Amino acid sequence: MKKNRNILIAGEAGFIGTHLFETLIQENNYIEIIDNFNQCYYSGKEENLASITQNYEILKDYKVIKVDLLDKSIYGKIADEIDIIFHLAAHAGVQYSMLNAVQVTRNNIGGFVNLLEFVRKKGIKKLVYASSSTVYGNPIYTPVDEDHPKNSICPYGLSKLCGEIYADYFFREYSIPITSLRFYSVYGPRGRPDMVAGKFFDLVLQNKELMIYGDGEQLRDFTYISDIINGLILASEKRESSGQAFNLGWSNPKVLIN
Numbered sequence: 001m002k003k004n005r006n007i008l009i010a011g012e013a014g015f016i017g018t019h020l021f022e023t024l025i026q027e028n029n030y031i032e033i034i035d036n037f038n039q040c041y042y043s044g045k046e047e048n049l050a051s052i053t054q055n056y057e058i059l060k061d062y063k064v065i066k067v068d069l070l071d072k073s074i075y076g077k078i079a080d081e082i083d084i085i086f087h088l089a090a091h092a093g094v095q096y097s098m099l100n101a102v103q104v105t106r107n108n109i110g111g112f113v114n115l116l117e118f119v120r121k122k123g124i125k126k127l128v129y130a131s132s133s134t135v136y137g138n139p140i141y142t143p144v145d146e147d148h149p150k151n152s153i154c155p156y157g158l159s160k161l162c163g164e165i166y167a168d169y170f171f172r173e174y175s176i177p178i179t180s181l182r183f184y185s186v187y188g189p190r191g192r193p194d195m196v197a198g199k200f201f202d203l204v205l206q207n208k209e210l211m212i213y214g215d216g217e218q219l220r221d222f223t224y225i226s227d228i229i230n231g232l233i234l235a236s237e238k239r240e241s242s243g244q245a246f247n248l249g250w251s252n253p254k255v256l257i258n
Contacts, residue, residue, distance in 0.1 A: 012035050020088070034067065127178045133184045137151035
């Protein structure tokens with residue numbers, strides 16, 4: 001576990017980001033947060049963050065930069081001593097991206113390239129990029145390994161794949177230590193309500209039936225949030241992981257009924 005480091009988390013106010021922040025700040029790390037607190041998918045991000053930071057001192061233990069990664073002026077506000085960056089910021093969601101392709105493309109790719117340029121100029125020791133299993137599209141074979149063809153069927157997956165290509169380019173051309181992690185359906189406390197786990201729990205609590213699409217035999221790998229956090233931290237600690245992309249899932253797919 002990283003301790004006593006200066007860490008930047010882009011997209012910290014989201015589901016995964018708050019859990020990563022909560023874990024890292026407990027180990028005496030100083031955390032800088034960049035987030036625009038976008039309410040596109042769900043509200044309550046600021047409240048989630050406040051529930052964690054109430055036991056810590058702002059500026060001494062953490063700092064919040066409330067702005068979009070597309071705004072280049074933010075990079076002059078980041079501390080010079082940052083050791084590690086976790087890039088979790090993105091306009092997420094398959095269905096959302098299909099309805100908002102221009103916005104998703106602009107934010108997910110443009111924002112990441114801005115961050116990569118900052119990393120290149122500052123000589124950051126490690127960058128961990130949150131990609132997605134949606135880069136694969138509909139699997140040709142299972143289990144899906146990292147060499148599986150990339151056939152994304154939505155703008156969100158395409159934006160994440162483009163991010164991986166940029167990460168690979170900056171690694172090869174500038175020797176920037178970058179690791180990409182392809183997440184599989186993350187669930188847990190503070191989870192996104194638009195995800196299937198959140199929807200199902202909500203319906204169960206309301207004593208309503210679960211909707212089944214397709215033939216009900218679809219398989220999907222679900223990953224608990226603590227496993228994702230462990231994977232993120234491990235990737236930041238292993239320099240030999242740089243220049244590579246890894247699947248981060250549970251490897252025990254379940255029948256997907258929504």
